[in-house]
Amino acid sequence: MTKVIPQQQTTAAFAVQAAISFALSLGAMVVGVAYLPVGAWVRAFLAVGLLYVVTSAFTLAKVIRDRQEVGQVVSRVDQARLDKLLAEHDPFKVEGM
Template structure:
């Protein structure tokens, strides 16, 4: 029987991702805040930045959900195959 080992992210990877996201978001916020343009342009860029951030979170959730569905389907298929193999008797003769 093949066992699927779940992939675990390390703490260092999670910290690196969080720090990277925080730095990039902070740099963009500071850049928009100090941009030498009018308030309307600054507000438009801020809303655009907010839209990019929320869509990135949504995309990552969709990718994660699809991966989890694939893993569940794989486990169900593996369980069905294991059951069929356990019930199969190669020496059984039908009709006798």
């Protein structure tokens, strides 16, 4: 029997906290790279690296979310099949009569 897990919704406060945290950390890194006492090529390399880390983090989050949604859909389909089998099952039915 498949276990149905209720979908949890995030609160608005959690979403705001996550957005502020992301903005602060990204801003701190941008300021840090901008004021680093190194040449322009090193600064550009670090900026491109930072951009790559941010975009790959978004991609990873999307992949994880998509896989979770697929798992929930499969779970719902399995639950619907089980519900149908249980609804059609008659324990008092005698075979062959």
